[in-house]
Amino acid sequence: MPVIKIDGREIPFEKGDSIIRAADRQGIEIPHYCWHPGLSVAANCRMCLVEVSRPGGRQLMLDVLAWDEEKKAYVPQKKPKLEPACQAECVEGMEVKSDSSPHVALARKSVQELLLVNHPVDCPICDQAGECKLQDYWLENQKTSKRMLDEPVHKPKAVIFGDTIVYDAERCIVCTRCVRFMEEVAGDAVLEKRERGNLSEIVLAAGRKLEGHYTMMVDHVCPVGALTTRDFRFKARVWFLRKSKTICPGCATGCNAWLDYDPRTGEVPRLRPRDNTDVNKYWMCDDGILSHRRVQQDRVTARASAGRTPASRSRRSRRRFRGRPAARRQGQDRLHPLGAARERGQLRPRHPGEEARRQGALRRQAARVGRRRDPARQGPQPEHARRHRGRG
Amino acid sequence: MEPTDYDIDESELDLPTEPMRLAMGPSHPAMHGTIRMMVECDGEMLTKVDVEMGFLHRGFEKMCERGTWAQCFPYTDRLNYVSPMLCNVGFAHAVEKLADIEITERCKWYRVVLGELARITDHLTCNAAMAMELGAFTPFLWMVRAREHIWDLLEEETGARLTHSFARIGGMAKPPTPLLKARLGEVIPAVRSIIDESMKLLLKNRIFLDRMQGVGVMSAAEAVQWGWTGPTLRSTGVAYDVRKAHPYLVYDQLDFDVPVGERGDNYDRYLVRNEEMYQSLRMLEQCVQKMPDDGPINVADRPEIVLPEKKDVYTTIEGTIQHFKLVMEGAKIPAGEVYGFTEGGNGELGFYIVSDGTGTPYRVRIRPPCVFVLQSFPRMIRGHMIADVVPTFGSVNMIGGECDR
Numbered sequence: 001m002p003v004i005k006i007d008g009r010e011i012p013f014e015k016g017d018s019i020i021r022a023a024d025r026q027g028i029e030i031p032h033y034c035w036h037p038g039l040s041v042a043a044n045c046r047m048c049l050v051e052v053s054r055p056g057g058r059q060l061m062l063d064v065l066a067w068d069e070e071k072k073a074y075v076p077q078k079k080p081k082l083e084p085a086c087q088a089e090c091v092e093g094m095e096v097k098s099d100s101s102p103h104v105a106l107a108r109k110s111v112q113e114l115l116l117v118n119h120p121v122d123c124p125i126c127d128q129a130g131e132c133k134l135q136d137y138w139l140e141n142q143k144t145s146k147r148m149l150d151e152p153v154h155k156p157k158a159v160i161f162g163d164t165i166v167y168d169a170e171r172c173i174v175c176t177r178c179v180r181f182m183e184e185v186a187g188d189a190v191l192e193k194r195e196r197g198n199l200s201e202i203v204l205a206a207g208r209k210l211e212g213h214y215t216m217m218v219d220h221v222c223p224v225g226a227l228t229t230r231d232f233r234f235k236a237r238v239w240f241l242r243k244s245k246t247i248c249p250g251c252a253t254g255c256n257a258w259l260d261y262d263p264r265t266g267e268v269p270r271l272r273p274r275d276n277t278d279v280n281k282y283w284m285c286d287d288g289i290l291s292h293r294r295v296q297q298d299r300v301t302a303r304a305s306a307g308r309t310p311a312s313r314s315r316r317s318r319r320r321f322r323g324r325p326a327a328r329r330q331g332q333d334r335l336h337p338l339g340a341a342r343e344r345g346q347l348r349p350r351h352p353g354e355e356a357r358r359q360g361a362l363r364r365q366a367a368r369v370g371r372r373r374d375p376a377r378q379g380p381q382p383e384h385a386r387r388h389r390g391r392g
Numbered sequence: 393m394e395p396t397d398y399d400i401d402e403s404e405l406d407l408p409t410e411p412m413r414l415a416m417g418p419s420h421p422a423m424h425g426t427i428r429m430m431v432e433c434d435g436e437m438l439t440k441v442d443v444e445m446g447f448l449h450r451g452f453e454k455m456c457e458r459g460t461w462a463q464c465f466p467y468t469d470r471l472n473y474v475s476p477m478l479c480n481v482g483f484a485h486a487v488e489k490l491a492d493i494e495i496t497e498r499c500k501w502y503r504v505v506l507g508e509l510a511r512i513t514d515h516l517t518c519n520a521a522m523a524m525e526l527g528a529f530t531p532f533l534w535m536v537r538a539r540e541h542i543w544d545l546l547e548e549e550t551g552a553r554l555t556h557s558f559a560r561i562g563g564m565a566k567p568p569t570p571l572l573k574a575r576l577g578e579v580i581p582a583v584r585s586i587i588d589e590s591m592k593l594l595l596k597n598r599i600f601l602d603r604m605q606g607v608g609v610m611s612a613a614e615a616v617q618w619g620w621t622g623p624t625l626r627s628t629g630v631a632y633d634v635r636k637a638h639p640y641l642v643y644d645q646l647d648f649d650v651p652v653g654e655r656g657d658n659y660d661r662y663l664v665r666n667e668e669m670y671q672s673l674r675m676l677e678q679c680v681q682k683m684p685d686d687g688p689i690n691v692a693d694r695p696e697i698v699l700p701e702k703k704d705v706y707t708t709i710e711g712t713i714q715h716f717k718l719v720m721e722g723a724k725i726p727a728g729e730v731y732g733f734t735e736g737g738n739g740e741l742g743f744y745i746v747s748d749g750t751g752t753p754y755r756v757r758i759r760p761p762c763v764f765v766l767q768s769f770p771r772m773i774r775g776h777m778i779a780d781v782v783p784t785f786g787s788v789n790m791i792g793g794e795c796d797r
């Protein structure tokens with residue numbers, strides 16, 4: 001397999017791979033916003049800029065003026081022309097400098113600063129806080145405070161995009177992942193980008209709203225808090241949630257998913273896709289994402305047969321129920337479609353009461369039939385039963 | 393107990409006796425409610441003393457492992473709770489050593505000022521309580537009055553009289569108040585005159601002298617072997633003081649002496665603490681002269697560790713992100729381990745900390761100075777009388793929070 005070098009480390013690649021994809025496969029993260037493994041390359045966020053030198057080829061250099069501290073003046077200097085790692089295709093023998101290049105570090109810092117120039121102070125009320133790339137990359141790459149003290153550009157907030165999605169244009173970095181997702185994966189180009197520069201924002205196509213079976217995925221492709229689902233909005237703070245691997249119980253596709261649950265209450269506020277290129281790639285449908293609701297909704301919490309408490313049952317049924325733990329008696333704790341959380345006793349199946357009742361009836365019926373046909377299978381009889389039979 | 397109808401042989405008055413076992417504490421007033429001593433006595437003479445510590449164990453070190461680094465400061469307040477500021481500074485010092493942070497000049501001075509104030513309250517409390525446990529209630533009230541002056545000042549500076557939680561990794565919670573130096577100018581002479589008076593109350597008191605002198609003697613060689621540090625070690629004649637031996641903050645720029653005792657008895661420990669208070673006051677006077685009046689308190693070049701200013705948090709997204717990351721995930725202290733040590737109220741207060749590079753300490757181990765003194769207590773008290781336990785234990789200055797952790 002051909003290899004490239006990233007920061008001196010050899011990385012194998014397949015023909016046609018971009019640098020970022022080859023690195024991603026090896027678990028090396030090159031900071032990025034707009035690149036998504038399942039979408040086309042836009043190369044518009046400029047976060048993944050790296051220093052590239054190709055074998056035999058001359059490294060592209062730029063003439064720049066750089067501040068010289070000793071001379072107290074700007075002096076002409078050469079600087080490598082950086083390339084987006086999401087777009088540059090891997091070539092055998094290519095050498096890439098990512099974390100090891102001061103030019104790359106400066107570029108990331110500047111890009112990050114630019115992206116935050118008009119960003120509102122929203123972290124305390126933003127659902128993305130805690131899993132936001134803007135936060136992560138600020139700490140990793142920028143670490144400086146604000147220099148632009150002008151009033152930031154204001155844009156529409158809390159725009160209703162449809163029944164499922166709310167858009168905040170101020171938080172948006174216009175990476176166009178959502179636009180590309182709707183066009184390329186959902187096959188419905190309902191989202192568009194309008195205006196340019198710091199006025200650009202995502203809008204709906206004229207006369208349309210965001211609808212279909214794959215609307216909620218735009219929240220999950222959004223690297224910042226611009227797109228939020230109306231389902232999860234303001235429901236939980238993500239740092240209180242724990243995640244558990246699960247399979248979406250919605251249909252037979254069996255999309256791999258993350259189940260985010262609140263360990264304090266046992267509630268499951270969201271389900272989100274887990275990458276599996278063989279099954280669901282990176283995506284999930286709206287029905288699947290919303291299936292977390294079924295964990296809480298329409299739950300059997302009391303015995304189904306109204307008016308029949310254990311005290312009013314027949315003697316036989318009382319005997320049958322005696323000595324069983326309460327949970328078993330209610331038929332709970334049997335089926336666990338959402339496996340991982342069940343081990344903690346937090347999730348219960350949907351309609352187990354009825355299920356158990358029906359199965360119990362079948363079992364009893366089968367037992368009665370079997371006894372009548374094959375006396376040998378009865379085993380030792382209780383004393384009173386034998387006496388009864390003898391007298392009869 | 394011996395049977396009462398014991399057949400006494402007139403010629404043999406030497407009754408066969410068994411040593412009596414007594415439990416002193418934990419509710420004995422001189423045991424501070426935090427310790428029990430099983431003493432075995434032959435008459436009033438102690439033959440064996442077994443010190444049982446741990447009544448105030450709260451799992452401090454373990455608790456540190458579940459919060460962020462910054463969240464350890466309130467715990468350190470509750471180590472040596474008569475000089476919490478010294479523990480605050482000690483922990484900050486260790487973490488800064490691991491993270492390779494050079495704190496600002498003004499912050500160094502500020503930490504010395506608050507730390508030395510805390511040291512005076514520590515020694516005042518120890519000496520006052522020791523005298524009180526010998527029945528001298530007036531000197532206690534007298535010295536506590538001096539402590540009030542200092543606590544008022546500390547309250548003005550930090551917002552709390554006792555549990556300040558004031559130090560931060562890379563700085564302090566707040567810069568000094570504008571009135572700090574003026575208030576120091578008032579407090580230093582007031583405290584000095586009170587200490588003078590308290591010494592007049594005690595040093596000519598025959599009861600006090602008789603019960604202090606020659607009691608609880610420890611030799612210098614043995615004290616070193618037991619791992620003693622601080623005023624108790626210095627009372628035996630060993631001039632080891634972390635501030636002189638391994639200067640940190642700005643102690644190398646301050647002119648102060650390390651007082652030592654001669655015999656290592658209770659009386660020497662009392663005198664050493666008294667003299668250290670005078671030395672601390674001397675240092676504070678120099679701090680008033682030398683401490684810069686302006687300049688940053690927190691380091692500016694470590695945004696991944698030091699919290700941003702509140703006005704930035706509320707008005708800029710960069711400040712908000714910085715605050716969010718530091719509060720929710722904690723400052724990421726580089727992986728490694730370090731032993732940071734400072735001169736606490738009772739001696740060398742050490743923090744052995746291990747970081748795995750996350751925002752939460754992997755391990756925080758404390759070297760509490762008074763444990764080492766307390767463990768040798770049976771050695772100090774052997775052969776003395778039951779009543780001598782009280783002043784000797786008082787002179788050890790065992791602080792439950794620090795000892796049991």
